[in-house]
Amino acid sequence: MQLGRVTGTVVATVKTEGLEGIKFLVVQPLDKHEKPVGKPLIAADAVSMAGPGELVYFVASREAAEALEPRFVPVDHAIVGIVDQVSA
Amino acid sequence: MKIGRVAGNVVSTINHPFFDSQRLMICDLIGPDGEPLGGYTIAVDTVDAGVGDMVLIIDEGNSARQMFGLTTGPIRAVIAGIIDSIDMA
Numbered sequence: 072m073q074l075g076r077v078t079g080t081v082v083a084t085v086k087t088e089g090l091e092g093i094k095f096l097v098v099q100p101l102d103k104h105e106k107p108v109g110k111p112l113i114a115a116d117a118v119s120m121a122g123p124g125e126l127v128y129f130v131a132s133r134e135a136a137e138a139l140e141p142r143f144v145p146v147d148h149a150i151v152g153i154v155d156q157v158s159a
Numbered sequence: 160m161k162i163g164r165v166a167g168n169v170v171s172t173i174n175h176p177f178f179d180s181q182r183l184m185i186c187d188l189i190g191p192d193g194e195p196l197g198g199y200t201i202a203v204d205t206v207d208a209g210v211g212d213m214v215l216i217i218d219e220g221n222s223a224r225q226m227f228g229l230t231t232g233p234i235r236a237v238i239a240g241i242i243d244s245i246d247m248a
Contacts, residue, residue, distance in 0.1 A: 072200065072201035072202075072236060073200070074185075102199065103166055103167065103187070103199050117175050118173050120173050128169060128171070130235060134220050134233045134234065137231050137233045137234075138175055138233035142231060151177075152169075152171040152173065152178055152183075153171055153172075153173040153174065154171050155170045155171050156170040157168075157169050158168055159167030159168075159185045
């Protein structure tokens with residue numbers, strides 16, 4: 072899992088089967104000091120409560136598909152937690 | 160498996176149900192000599208590792224889920240041991 076900052080929301084009316092009702096957010100991956108690293112990505116919000124400005128942690132690949140209900144919807148990144156506090 | 164050094168932890172209350180009551184540690188990835196490899200991962204702790212500990216990290220989803228007796232779950236990186244020492248030939 073990696074840290075990320077939610078920087079935007081994605082609106083898509085037409086989606087493939089399985090993605091209905093899933094919220095997609097723009098996430099900037101961060102290093103452990105909360106500095107941006109790499110390029111922004113689009114992640115599904117598996118906690119349904121994340122929003123712009125929030126510090127989150129996210130999973131990728133198969134684990135992202137596991138994070139959502141129903142399982143194995145076609146996503147490649149998913150936010151699985153909102154960070155209250157990080158020490159590093 | 161990977162080698163890491165525990166650098167800190169992450170606290171969250173709003174999270175996927177799997178992470179309720181799990182300890183999440185930020186681990187710098189390091190080589191066998193202890194040199195940083197440049198990346199980090201947030202791993203679930205199963206061995207009560209502390210900041211500064213050199214740890215063994217499983218970074219594979221099916222093994223990780225097996226450790227928690229699960230067949231499903233958004234989990235991949237798990238701290239599976241605290242390394243006492245590494246001897247290189």
